Amino acid sequence: MSVTWEEVSEGMELPELKKNCSTQQLVLWAAGSGDFYQIHYDLEFAKSTGLDGLIVHGALKHAFLGQLLHDWIGNEGRIKRFGCSYRGMDVPNQDIMCRGKVVKKYEENGERLVDVQVWTENPEGKQTTPGTATVRLA
């Protein structure tokens, strides 16, 4: 069930979402997003560019955090703005924890808005994809 306006409080955490990409998922994403850059599925190619191995698409992590927000606000809510930076690389077959926290709850122009901080975390606890979003609740 999605969150209600009444339930939201500043500092509360969003229910976490755990992801772990197989290389197959990266190929699915290449097709779904149209990003066919080979560093995401061709190991030899990735190494030839100086990477240690395959890496997870940044935009896929953006979409993971988008799912975290969607699952939290449901279909009555809307994402008004959402952005993140790709600060650290994530690799296939390793957990990517998607997390978020409410920063501000307010009403503006008749809309019930919530600012949240979101991020992905790797198994070492490093935030690889920090971001911020503003969502509207019913």
Add this chain to the structure above:
Amino acid sequence: MSDGDSESLITDEMRAHVGQEGSPTTYEVDKTSVRMFARAVGQTDPVFYDEEAAQAAGYRSLPAPPGYLGTPIFDPTQARGGPPTGGGPQPTRPLNRILNGGTEIEHLDDICAGDVLTARSHVANYEERKGSIGDMLIVTSKTNYTNQNDTLVAVMTGTLIRY
């Protein structure tokens, strides 16, 4: 930034390119592409797959999952295998590698299957930096998406790191 021994990566032509809108590109949003994108992410909400569920939730058709702004119409004469460079004039030294630096999307209205979006992009900023991976050119671009009713539905700001 351009002081020191090495020549700046940014040319006058690039500086003049900032703010210049490229030719509009058409992006289609259809049920198959929405399902494919949602499946690739691992979305579990039925609204992204089942049109009846989507309409019951108040959408015109399957809504675009977060991060999806349609699929460009494929043009075989433009096909290439490499990474996207952001187009436009090229820097003083070739930079063949690329990383995605960040994505921000502002949503102004719903995007659903059946919509046809027109995207207009421009480079908002070029910046150069020295990093652990060498000389980096950071390209910030902005794309405005309007739908078939000429309504501005989304604005995407993307950051590409070329090195």
